[in-house]
Amino acid sequence: MEGTMKQTSKLGRRLLLFPAPFHGHLNPMLQLATLLYSKGFSITIIQTPYNPINLTDFPHFTFCSFHNSLLESYSKSPPPDTVTVISSMDTCCEAFRDCLSQILRETAAADTDTDGCKEHIAALIADPMWKFVGSLTASINLPRLVLRTGSISALLVYLSLPSLREKGYLPARDNNLDEILPELSPLKVRDLPLEWPHHLLETFVRETETSHGVICNTFEELESYATAQVKRSLPIPIFPIGPLHKQSPTSDTSIWAQDQTSITWLNKQTPKSVLYVSFGSVATMSKAEFLELAWGLLESMVPILWVVRHGLIQGSEVNNSLPEGYLDMLGERGHFVKWAPQLEVLSHPAVGGFWTHNGWNSTLESICEGVPMLCQPIFADQDMNARHVSDGWKIGMKLEKGIKREEIARSIRKLMLEEGEEMRSRITALKEKATLCVKEGGSSYTSIERLTSYLLSF
Ligand code: UDP
Numbered sequence: 001m002e003g004t005m006k007q008t009s010k011l012g013r014r015l016l017l018f019p020a021p022f023h024g025h026l027n028p029m030l031q032l033a034t035l036l037y038s039k040g041f042s043i044t045i046i047q048t049p050y051n052p053i054n055l056t057d058f059p060h061f062t063f064c065s066f067h068n069s070l071l072e073s074y075s076k077s078p079p080p081d082t083v084t085v086i087s088s089m090d091t092c093c094e095a096f097r098d099c100l101s102q103i104l105r106e107t108a109a110a111d112t113d114t115d116g117c118k119e120h121i122a123a124l125i126a127d128p129m130w131k132f133v134g135s136l137t138a139s140i141n142l143p144r145l146v147l148r149t150g151s152i153s154a155l156l157v158y159l160s161l162p163s164l165r166e167k168g169y170l171p172a173r174d175n176n177l178d179e180i181l182p183e184l185s186p187l188k189v190r191d192l193p194l195e196w197p198h199h200l201l202e203t204f205v206r207e208t209e210t211s212h213g214v215i216c217n218t219f220e221e222l223e224s225y226a227t228a229q230v231k232r233s234l235p236i237p238i239f240p241i242g243p244l245h246k247q248s249p250t251s252d253t254s255i256w257a258q259d260q261t262s263i264t265w266l267n268k269q270t271p272k273s274v275l276y277v278s279f280g281s282v283a284t285m286s287k288a289e290f291l292e293l294a295w296g297l298l299e300s301m302v303p304i305l306w307v308v309r310h311g312l313i314q315g316s317e318v319n320n321s322l323p324e325g326y327l328d329m330l331g332e333r334g335h336f337v338k339w340a341p342q343l344e345v346l347s348h349p350a351v352g353g354f355w356t357h358n359g360w361n362s363t364l365e366s367i368c369e370g371v372p373m374l375c376q377p378i379f380a381d382q383d384m385n386a387r388h389v390s391d392g393w394k395i396g397m398k399l400e401k402g403i404k405r406e407e408i409a410r411s412i413r414k415l416m417l418e419e420g421e422e423m424r425s426r427i428t429a430l431k432e433k434a435t436l437c438v439k440e441g442g443s444s445y446t447s448i449e450r451l452t453s454y455l456l457s458f
Contacts, residue, residue: 010040013122013456016103017043018096019147020089020127021050021071022082023281024359026255028149028217029127031248033061035241038248039452042119046099048092050075050085053255064103066095079311082282082380086129086200093132100124100136122458125215128207129200138210143458145213150360152216152240153226153388154381155208157184157192158201159233164192183229186391191383209234213454217242217364219437219444222393222430239451243364245343246438247448256281259337262305262345269303272352275374275416276345278307279357283378287316294322296408297334302416304334305345346371353415358385370431372396372423374415376403395427 015036019029030053033043037060044062047053050071055063070088074080107121123143126133137144148155160183164170169181169189177190193201208214218240220227231238241247266274277297279285285293290313297304308318318336327334342362345351346369355374356362363385366373373396375386390398397415399408415423437444 011456012119013040013458014042014044014107014119015122015455016046016100016124017147018046018124018126018130018133020129020149021048021052021085023051023255024361025127025129025149026051026053027253027361028242028244029125029147030058030253031244032125032147032215032241033058034248034253035244035448036452036455037061039448041122041455044103046096046103048089048095051255057255064099066092066099068092068095078315081284083197083200087197089129090131092130093136096130096132097136100140100142104140122455123212126207128204128211130207131203134207134210143212145215145455146208146211148208148214148216150217150381151226151363151385151388152218152223152230152238153184153187154360154384155204155214155216156226156229156233157187157384158205159209159230160184161198161201161205187384187387191387193380193383196380209236211236212458213237213239213451215451216240217244217360219243219434220447221433221437221443222367237450237454239447239454241444241447241451243368243434243438243444245361245365246368246434247444254339254341256339258339258341260341262335262337262340263348265335266305266345266348266350269350271349273416274303274305274348274350275300275353275355275412276305276340276351276371277355278340278342278362279312279376279378280359280362281309283357283359283382284312284314285378286314287321290316290321291323292403292405293408294326295405296403296412298326298330299405299409300412300416301333301409302412304330305340305351306334306336307338307340307342308336309338343369353412353420355412358382358389360385363389364434367395367427367430368434370424370428372415372420372427374399374411393426393430395423395430397423 017029017033019026037043046064048068048071070091074085124137125145125147128146172189172194179189181187213236219242220240227240313321346365354366354371357378358375373389375389375396375398377383377386386398389396436442
């Protein structure tokens, strides 16, 4: 375990943050940390050896990094599937407890100093994926909030699972997959996280409903119905303060190196001509699926910037997955990178569409830059996000599973050349709302003020 107390806050309050070790969870937690630091709190981040944050990138935070041999072994390639990693997070309980005790001891010792810098720990903000944190913090009376890094609509679905079972929607059957869920419209039964182990969802719900408050990376204007329903269901404060990358003084919190050739290549393209393709940090696909995508992209004749990260193609890398002569056929019309500066890419004038897996961060980022989406959800909450994008907000088109190259090419052309304009005008309206909500008097701006006062009350 490493870590020392250094920075003290203007407010005399320290916040402990415990992110789940996945890119899509670390990013918003780091943005939240940066935002709360700018409000005067000092920050300690507790982290595992899986996807470790480079401490020198965040010199104003204190880190407490603990060891866990299982997660350490998973950091080495090939990465295991996400459910395996999530399940093994339970083995961090003791190391986390030791880390917490160390921080509490150090803070108590610092309190006895005579330099006038008395500080106390106001609260812990944890990812609700951590199953053991609620009972541990309750046993020492440490206030705990959770950061919800996914949509609030997905949280509403998780809260509704018992009633969906009671009403007979679950378990799903072959003949009800296309039924729209009346109180969760436009979601259909098939969009529910059917393959996701239920004990994990129950963990998220339990850790959320037993917390002192839920911080959500969303904005009320985007998810007004779900926000109102969740507020009604949970007797704790709810703080929709997103989009966090717009609220945080530094939105660039990527823990992986971003390939800047993405931008130099985009600079050579015409406005709104490029389809940006990325499936996030954890989703994987078979070599056969990857090939179908590659052919579809080629046949669409649209310029593409494609992120093929290490581990995306199961058991293979991009170089030995593409058919012979593919890169020559694509020529200057395509550019591959292992990891892109996604926020910069989406805001680049040459980008006209985003082929995405609809992870919540990617979905929000696309909305914030007004880029219509081609949705190819792969697992977890992505089907629900994609349904909202395509059937709810109507700012994207959903590709059904098992789609073939001709249809891929047709859908890409439809998005980029035919129906894109209507979607673009709807997403531009949402982009304006996202911009306004973080300005003074806006819904998320007000929510962050409420959150700050709430944290100061501990
Ligand atoms: N991202 C990035 N470069 C890439 C691809 C993704 O910086 O080449 C970032 C993206 O901006 C987003 C995060 O990685 O903030 C992915 O989170 P998301 O919730 O979309 O998907 P996940 O990785 O959790 O499946």
